[in-house]
Amino acid sequence: MIPHLAEDNIALIFPAFISDYRDDPSLEFPAFRDVFQALLIKAAGYVDKELLSFHPESNPMLQDELRNQYISYIYGCSCADILLKSGVKPGMIAGYSMGIYASLFTAGSISFETGLSFIQKAYAAIRKVLPHRQYGMCGVIGLSEKDIREVALHHSLNLMIVNRNSDYSFILAGESFHINVFLLKAREEGALHARSLGVTIPYHTNLLEEAAKDLSHAVFNADIQAPAIPIISVLNQDMIINGDRARNEVVNNIHTPFDWLVTQQQMFSSGIRTFTECGPSQALRKNSKFIPGAGKFVNWDTLVKRRVE
């Protein structure tokens, strides 16, 4: 189903984690600071009071897998709030990996607190299944999928390609030892870039099937409405059009590989022409340059500025 697109044909996309912070948007948009602080305080009261000590420079929480996700969620929700209030009418939304939670909140499908509880419960379920942190994920740029499979096969590495960012950029997950060997061999094989993502959870692999089952109890009892703004699934590029479909997406997202390349191309095919990344990094914007026919990226704060002017 191709959704009715808003006038601007803009899509909001939400990253999963934060890798770095570019300029502080609060300097130009004091409203962003207000929204972010309000959501941070709410989140601290609801899931983790340590979140109050967050600071993008002095305490960015980048290495803490759970808090990084909370902050990414809060940041994404804040960006989207400012965008929507400024009059931007997105035609579509997509959540990159764990960006699904901010997508659902922005589309009016779940409350802010429900999103937080999904993040918390998913993490707890995963830790119950994989208590020992011997897993990881890595990104590799410059090798084709065939090259990657050959490296893994040749060295008997038990890894999964869990996402294709573009034809020459992939995310893999599996046991840390296998990841480390792969990184070494991938560089020898000619990867322009191969690095660990610094996480200890093999997201989007079948290793998390049990955790997804555990999470499903909470998700299927949660209040989830049909999204008011169409959300595209990164798992199969279907449109998430009702609450049940959204529930399935949240659960399956944990243990199913996704394809960002095809997702972004499908959004473009559906009429989206402008993408904006609702997060502090620019990873998805940079990656977009390698997706043929992916439309243009505009910083979310630039979009707001245009509306205000």
Add this chain to the structure above:
Amino acid sequence: MAIMPHLFFGNIREINIFAEKIPRMAKITENTRNEVREIVFAFFAEECEADKSQINDNTNIIKDLDGDSLMFLELIEIFKKKYNLDIELKTIGKYAVKHPVETIGQLIEMQLLIIEHENRMLELDK
């Protein structure tokens, strides 16, 4: 690159394939060198929001410009299109393992080698 045995069964197409194996080495003129420099400088000035006049051959791409591998990949794609290059990314990656690029000057030299030797650049180390 080794020539596969199945190419030696003799028809017109196979002869053509064989002919394409004859090395064609681009000549790097002063113009090419200047053009590559200009593209690299302009690219990093725009991508890294840096003042072009502050970029020189000794500028460290990561430390001074906050550059990354995706920028390197984008630049390769620009040159591949501009000079119609036959080069696999992994060939460049393998070359870079032995000849790491840290500065703008080193990057320009590598781009010139790519333009000159394309997929045969690994043979330079033999």
